[in-house]
Amino acid sequence: MDNDNKLVASPDLPIDIQVNHRLVDLGRLVSLPPTTFRLLSLLMSDNTSAKELQAVIEQDPGLAAKVISLSNSPVYAVRDPVSTIDRAIIIVGFKELEILALGIGLTENFDLKKVPGGFDGRKIWLHCLAVSWIARELALTVKPREARQASEAMIGGLLHELGTIILVSKFPVHFQQLLDLVSSGRDYREAETTLSLRHEAIGYQLSRNWGLPEVFQQIILYHHFPKASKSYERPVSIISLADNLAHRSGYGLGLEERLEIDLPYVLKCLNLTVDQLQTFVKNVIASMARIQPLWDMVLNGESKKPVPKGSGLSSLLS
Ligand SMILES: [Fe+2]
Numbered sequence: 001m002d003n004d005n006k007l008v009a010s011p012d013l014p015i016d017i018q019v020n021h022r023l024v025d026l027g028r029l030v031s032l033p034p035t036t037f038r039l040l041s042l043l044m045s046d047n048t049s050a051k052e053l054q055a056v057i058e059q060d061p062g063l064a065a066k067v068i069s070l071s072n073s074p075v076y077a078v079r080d081p082v083s084t085i086d087r088a089i090i091i092v093g094f095k096e097l098e099i100l101a102l103g104i105g106l107t108e109n110f111d112l113k114k115v116p117g118g119f120d121g122r123k124i125w126l127h128c129l130a131v132s133w134i135a136r137e138l139a140l141t142v143k144p145r146e147a148r149q150a151s152e153a154m155i156g157g158l159l160h161e162l163g164t165i166i167l168v169s170k171f172p173v174h175f176q177q178l179l180d181l182v183s184s185g186r187d188y189r190e191a192e193t194t195l196s197l198r199h200e201a202i203g204y205q206l207s208r209n210w211g212l213p214e215v216f217q218q219i220i221l222y223h224h225f226p227k228a229s230k231s232y233e234r235p236v237s238i239i240s241l242a243d244n245l246a247h248r249s250g251y252g253l254g255l256e257e258r259l260e261i262d263l264p265y266v267l268k269c270l271n272l273t274v275d276q277l278q279t280f281v282k283n284v285i286a287s288m289a290r291i292q293p294l295w296d297m298v299l300n301g302e303s304k305k306p307v308p309k310g311s312g313l314s315s316l317l318s
């Protein structure tokens with residue numbers, strides 16, 4: 001393949017240079033658990049039934065137990081305790097439970113609690129859950145009747161930092177090298193480039209190994225450069241904007257602090273005005289405060305106080 005045709009995760013570097021075969025065990029060590037794969041398929045199907053979702057959850061006792069405890073959370077204020085998955089689906093809502101179940105599956109398989117250097121791995125999952133939620137709401141704002149686009153946005157949001165999640169959970173030595181460079185004053189993204197460990201490229205390689213649909217491969221690869229995605233501009237732009245909004249509303253990674261976005265391009269691509277975006281931001285911040293206790297349960301089995309601040313949003317919109 002000649003250089004001009006190579007896929008790039010930024011306009012400057014080809015994929016193979018960005019990973020440089022440093023993670024030789026990437027394919028062998030990291031697999032997608034079968035339940036998670038089945039949940040992904042259900043989420044992508046236009047006509048999944050509640051019975052099918054119930055069957056997948058019930059086949060995984062750990063997942064089923066967490067779903068039951070989630071539906072008994074004070075958020076839902078149920079009078080009689082929920083003890084079955086079919087009732088949990090009614091209480092939580094079919095679409096919400098689909099994505100929360102996927103979140104539970106992913107967070108349990110890629111455990112970020114024991115991570116190097118005192119780094120708060122929980123922040124990464126909180127960020128992904130927040131991006132997933134914002135992206136879903138954004139997709140519904142842009143195209144209210146397109147359920148498939150909303151599902152795609154939810155999954156894309158959850159998976160967009162796949163490379164970072166894999167690096168932190170499966171390759172702690174490499175991640176520590178990145179943290180060391182950052183503590184010596186380097187920007188995180190610069191450090192990734194220096195060490196040939198760009199998270200977009202790592203996630204993209206893995207998403208191809210797993211045979212994820214191309215739209216997710218493109219979201220993972222181009223979430224910082226939606227313009228570079230020729231065939232999936234709209235879904236990639238949704239995730240890119242949701243990613244920025246999550247960072248600016250207090251759900252950052254604690255890593256990629258210097259995030260840039262070509263807002264005029266993204267707004268044009270999504271057919272949104274600045275006024276519409278402002279209204280969207282106000283509504284989505286309110287909805288995140290409501291849903292965060294559920295994310296805490298997904299991550300810890302407990303509910304904590306909401307953290308959204310929204311203070312950084314004005315700089316995006318001004
Ligand atoms: Fe990223």
Ligand SMILES: [Fe+2]
Binds near residue numbers: 127131160161243
């Ligand atoms: Fe992100």
